[in-house]
Amino acid sequence: MKNSPALAFVKGHGTQNDFVILPDRQAQIELTEELTAALCDRQRGLGADGVLRVATAGSLVAEGVLERLPDGVSGVDWFMDYRNADGSIAEMCGNGVRVFAHFCRAEGLVDSDEFTVGSRAGARPVRIHSADETDAEVSVSMGPVVLEGAGRVGIAGRTLTGEAVDVGNPHLACVVDGLTVADLAGLDLTTGAELDAAQFPHGANVEILTPLTAASDGGSADFHAHMRVFERGVGETRSCGTGLVAAAAAALSGAGRESGAVAITVPGGDVLVTVADGSAVLRGPSRLVARGELLAGWAD
Numbered sequence: 001m002k003n004s005p006a007l008a009f010v011k012g013h014g015t016q017n018d019f020v021i022l023p024d025r026q027a028q029i030e031l032t033e034e035l036t037a038a039l040c041d042r043q044r045g046l047g048a049d050g051v052l053r054v055a056t057a058g059s060l061v062a063e064g065v066l067e068r069l070p071d072g073v074s075g076v077d078w079f080m081d082y083r084n085a086d087g088s089i090a091e092m093c094g095n096g097v098r099v100f101a102h103f104c105r106a107e108g109l110v111d112s113d114e115f116t117v118g119s120r121a122g123a124r125p126v127r128i129h130s131a132d133e134t135d136a137e138v139s140v141s142m143g144p145v146v147l148e149g150a151g152r153v154g155i156a157g158r159t160l161t162g163e164a165v166d167v168g169n170p171h172l173a174c175v176v177d178g179l180t181v182a183d184l185a186g187l188d189l190t191t192g193a194e195l196d197a198a199q200f201p202h203g204a205n206v207e208i209l210t211p212l213t214a215a216s217d218g219g220s221a222d223f224h225a226h227m228r229v230f231e232r233g234v235g236e237t238r239s240c241g242t243g244l245v246a247a248a249a250a251a252l253s254g255a256g257r258e259s260g261a262v263a264i265t266v267p268g269g270d271v272l273v274t275v276a277d278g279s280a281v282l283r284g285p286s287r288l289v290a291r292g293e294l295l296a297g298w299a300d
């Protein structure tokens with residue numbers, strides 16, 4: 001790309017779903033697809049699953065990045081302008097919101113442990129349970145979780161059936177009968193995911209989940225499961241917050257339940273999803289790992 005700009009950045013991750021965070025209060029960075037993809041490139045850029053631009057919602061509207069303020073978001077709210085590694089825009093990112101909230105708190109952009117993060121899917125209230133410069137534990141109210149019926153995907157050399165779930169962004173959550181943790185670990189997710197374009201005109205993220213087992217650790221979960229994910233616009237990632245919510249809701253529904261708390265282990269760590277009354281809370285860690293500056297021309 002030509003004239004790649006000098007940029008201040010912070011790098012962080014939520015259960016190893018990793019992000020380049022761009023502080024840009026007044027939305028002055030021209031965050032093109034090309035720039036985003038270069039930032040996320042693990043050879044020529046910083047490397048990440050996605051980019052989180054940190055701007056006020058009002059400035060993104062003023063600069064034409066957003067057409068209007070999404071539901072429940074006010075102009076002064078901090079807005080997570082999320083981009084996938086291929087440069088595409090997605091409506092929501094559950095791990096991203098935890099990392100974004102941690103960044104806002106650690107940088108002093110907010111002075112409370114409870115505040116609202118704006119996203120294209122609407123307002124996402126967050127609660128920071130603990131935070132220091134590097135580590136935080138954050139809960140995110142993820143909004144409505146809508147089960148939309150059965151779907152199919154060709155993935156890992158098999159055809160899987162699952163439940164289409166809207167968590168602000170689209171998912172197909174596949175709970176596979178009899179799938180063991182070893183089977184799950186052995187799946188080859190490098191060859192992509194083939195979805196029905198009529199059912200998912202904008203693509204979807206695909207989750208593969210072991211069946212629920214009763215939680216045995218005496219913690220706050222009712223159930224436990226293991227999951228891997230193939231993300232739209234990225235490929236396999238080590239975790240996906242919206243995918244974890246979609247998977248928990250689909251698995252509970254498959255077990256005849258509308259609510260419950262599900263602890264899920266992904267390659268990048270562990271989170272807790274609590275589903276009740278058609279919505280969900282996602283609780284998990286955030287880590288900020290580096291701070292630096294890209295030099296002008298870094299991607300030319």
Ligand SMILES: N[C@@H](CCC[C@H](N)C(=O)O)C(=O)O
Pocket residue numbers: 017050084089090091092093094095096169170205231232233234237239240241242243
């Ligand atoms: N990793 C994210 C989801 C990011 C967006 C997704 N790839 C999409 O295109 O919908 C998460 O933690 O939710």
